[in-house]
Amino acid sequence: MSNFIGLIRNENMKIYRRIANLIMLALLIGFIGLNGIITKTEKSAPVKDNWKQELKAENASMEKTMKKEPMMKEHYERLIAINEYRISQGIKPQENKNQWKFVSDSPDAIQFILIFTIIIAGGMVASEFSWGTIKLLLIRPVSRTTILASKYISTLLYALLMIVITFVISWLLGGVLFGFEGSPRSFLSYTDGKVVEENLIWHMWKEYGFASIMLLMMATFAFMMSTVFRNSSLAIGFSIFLSLSGTLIVQFFSSYDWVKYILFANVNLKQYFDGTPFIKGMTLNFSLTVLAVYFLVFIALTWIVFKKRDVAA
Amino acid sequence: MSRKPLVELQDVRKKIGRKEIIHGLSFNIYGGEVFGFLGPNGAGKTTTIRMMVGLMKLSGGKILINGKNIQTEYKQAVSNVGAIVENPEMYKFLTGYQNLIHYSRMVKGVSKSRIAEMVELVGLTDRIHEKVKTYSLGMRQRLGLAQALLHSPSVLILDEPTNGLDPAGIREIRHYLRELAEKEGIAVIVSSHLLSEMEIMCDRIAIIQHGKLIGVQSTKEFVESGSTRKVRFLVDEVAAARHAVSHHVKDERMTLGNGYIEAEMERDLIPEVTATLVVEGIKVYGISSETKTLEDKFLEVTGGKEVV
Ligand SMILES: Nc1ncnc2c1ncn2[C@@H]1O[C@H](COP(=O)(O)OP(=O)(O)OP(=O)(O)O)[C@@H](O)[C@H]1O
Numbered sequence: 001m002s003n004f005i006g007l008i009r010n011e012n013m014k015i016y017r018r019i020a021n022l023i024m025l026a027l028l029i030g031f032i033g034l035n036g037i038i039t040k041t042e043k044s045a046p047v048k049d050n051w052k053q054e055l056k057a058e059n060a061s062m063e064k065t066m067k068k069e070p071m072m073k074e075h076y077e078r079l080i081a082i083n084e085y086r087i088s089q090g091i092k093p094q095e096n097k098n099q100w101k102f103v104s105d106s107p108d109a110i111q112f113i114l115i116f117t118i119i120i121a122g123g124m125v126a127s128e129f130s131w132g133t134i135k136l137l138l139i140r141p142v143s144r145t146t147i148l149a150s151k152y153i154s155t156l157l158y159a160l161l162m163i164v165i166t167f168v169i170s171w172l173l174g175g176v177l178f179g180f181e182g183s184p185r186s187f188l189s190y191t192d193g194k195v196v197e198e199n200l201i202w203h204m205w206k207e208y209g210f211a212s213i214m215l216l217m218m219a220t221f222a223f224m225m226s227t228v229f230r231n232s233s234l235a236i237g238f239s240i241f242l243s244l245s246g247t248l249i250v251q252f253f254s255s256y257d258w259v260k261y262i263l264f265a266n267v268n269l270k271q272y273f274d275g276t277p278f279i280k281g282m283t284l285n286f287s288l289t290v291l292a293v294y295f296l297v298f299i300a301l302t303w304i305v306f307k308k309r310d311v312a313a
Numbered sequence: 314m315s316r317k318p319l320v321e322l323q324d325v326r327k328k329i330g331r332k333e334i335i336h337g338l339s340f341n342i343y344g345g346e347v348f349g350f351l352g353p354n355g356a357g358k359t360t361t362i363r364m365m366v367g368l369m370k371l372s373g374g375k376i377l378i379n380g381k382n383i384q385t386e387y388k389q390a391v392s393n394v395g396a397i398v399e400n401p402e403m404y405k406f407l408t409g410y411q412n413l414i415h416y417s418r419m420v421k422g423v424s425k426s427r428i429a430e431m432v433e434l435v436g437l438t439d440r441i442h443e444k445v446k447t448y449s450l451g452m453r454q455r456l457g458l459a460q461a462l463l464h465s466p467s468v469l470i471l472d473e474p475t476n477g478l479d480p481a482g483i484r485e486i487r488h489y490l491r492e493l494a495e496k497e498g499i500a501v502i503v504s505s506h507l508l509s510e511m512e513i514m515c516d517r518i519a520i521i522q523h524g525k526l527i528g529v530q531s532t533k534e535f536v537e538s539g540s541t542r543k544v545r546f547l548v549d550e551v552a553a554a555r556h557a558v559s560h561h562v563k564d565e566r567m568t569l570g571n572g573y574i575e576a577e578m579e580r581d582l583i584p585e586v587t588a589t590l591v592v593e594g595i596k597v598y599g600i601s602s603e604t605k606t607l608e609d610k611f612l613e614v615t616g617g618k619e620v621v
């Protein structure tokens with residue numbers, strides 16, 4: 001086991017001692033900083049004392065639009081329900097600028113984290129081949145399976161670290177820009193036609209959680225591509241392409257029944273908690289099963305190829 | 314030899330696709346010897362070494378290291394092995410020291426002082442904390458050697474170890490490899506194109522060509538054994554001498570020079586040829602014979618003529 005921790009430390013050393021990877025980290029922090037500055041300089045109307053009247057007026061106008069645009073019915077229903085809840089419970093709408101609001105928006109950065117993690121995962125095995133270091137790596141009294149596992153876990157740890165950094169930097173920057181606040185306010189979510197009050201931070205971690213499923217699947221996919229094709233550009237390029245176009249692909253084929261078996265129709269589990277499923281008849285259990293099958297196939301393929309392959313690099 | 318071999322190859326075969334690259338190699342390598350692996354480009358030296366360290370699977374036969382099968386008891390077998398396969402490629406963005414730390418974490422019981430000792434040994438102390446990308450090829454070769462020796466292996470396998478080293482470096486390594494074999498009883502296996510190097514460095518040499526073993530011989534036997542050598546006779550009349558020598562040696566094996574004639578012949582033939590020359594009344598001022606170097610021998614064995 002101490003041996004395995006050594007392997008993880010090795011992989012971490014190879015990730016964090018490379019300038020290119022540190023630049024990615026800097027970009028992530030830069031993005032959060034930019035977000036902070038934009039939020040800070042943005043004009044927003046202060047919440048007035050007669051906010052209840054304003055919300056009522058807003059609801060009335062939304063009801064009208066809703067009739068004109070039946071497509072958007074669910075979207076408006078949700079906003080109206082939340083406004084009504086505020087009026088009945090006397091919860092003032094939040095001002096946009098405060099520390100916890102800023103922190104709770106931090107899951108926006110997950111797009112960057114996704115791409116950076118794909119870059120790391122796509123290079124994990126392929127780079128060892130292109131550097132020629134795979135030969136010296138594999139002639140140790142450590143099984144190939146263990147080496148592969150240490151590489152995979154290090155990739156996931158990288159993604160986790162990125163999330164933690166995003167959270168911490170957002171919290172610090174939010175505090176510096178908008179003043180530190182003790183406890184976060186609550187967040188109103190709308191599920192199954194009911195409004196529920198939630199802790200804002202709990203809500204934020206849920207967002208991270210939902211987004212992490214995509215992160216995990218695409219990291220695993222890129223890692224598999226990296227191992228199977230031993231070409232990091234291909235692994236990274238293809239994985240990023242799929243990540244960006246996944247939703248589009250699903251929409252394009254949405255008239256077919258088999259579309260529900262596509263990975264990207266299932267990665268967004270939020271559809272079962274907040275909103276409606278993408279395709280009628282899909283359930284949370286169905287999506288979890290599909291995800292598990294994809295995951296196992298990715299892992300099994302990676303493992304078999306890495307274990308069996310002759311190293312002739 | 315009666316000692317137990319450290320490395321045993323038993324009818325080792327390798328097929329890639331439908332092409333058979335290694336056709337049944339068998340030989341043993343013992344502790345305390347430097348074993349040379351000789352063959353022209355594409356003979357299958359690197360492929361054989363890859364199989365010996367578990368990078369490639371065998372298509373047939375088996376390889377035992379310290380009695381452990383490299384395929385079925387990989388960890389035990391490979392823990393006795395230190396190796397450089399082809400070029401010593403290291404992580405360029407890490408320092409030499411970080412590279413060694415990296416490999417030390419993959420084996421048991423390599424202390425900081427052992428690392429320092431190896432760095433000292435390969436003469437990299439001054440540069441070890443610099444990034445490998447700033448190293449010359451020779452320095453990388455040295456770092457590769459340090460990496461291979463970290464865990465005190467009993468079998469050291471080096472694919473073309475002198476590649477990129479300067480003459481002083483070559484002498485140093487040669488000296489060190491001999492010492493490892495003699496003092497620590499390690500089996501050292503080297504492949505090299507520098508045949509003259511092999512001659513000085515190795516105790517025994519295996520020649521392979523087209524993936525087949527042509528022979529394993531001790532270096533001494535190999536250089537001296539049988540076959541022909543060039544003999545030069547210093548004579549007064551070259552044309553007459555040519556006629557005399559042609560009783561024993563074919564024309565195409567002779568070269569005529571200004572005041573001498575050279576002919577390829579076996580050692581036993583020299584007195585007879587000399588006698589003929591004398592009988593024919595040719596004045597012989599001198600006879601010299603050169604022993605073949607391993608290089609000549611090697612070219613003879615593996616060259617286009619297919620001597621063996
Ligand atoms: N991955 C591969 N696929 C197909 N053929 C291969 C592969 N690797 C090696 N070979 C072939 O196997 C033969 C032996 O190659 P190998 O690299 O073992 O030779 P070598 O003796 O090390 O040569 P060199 O002195 O040039 O290093 C060559 O004919 C080569 O073309």
Ligand SMILES: [Mg+2]
Binds near residue numbers: 359360399472
């Ligand atoms: Mg070679």
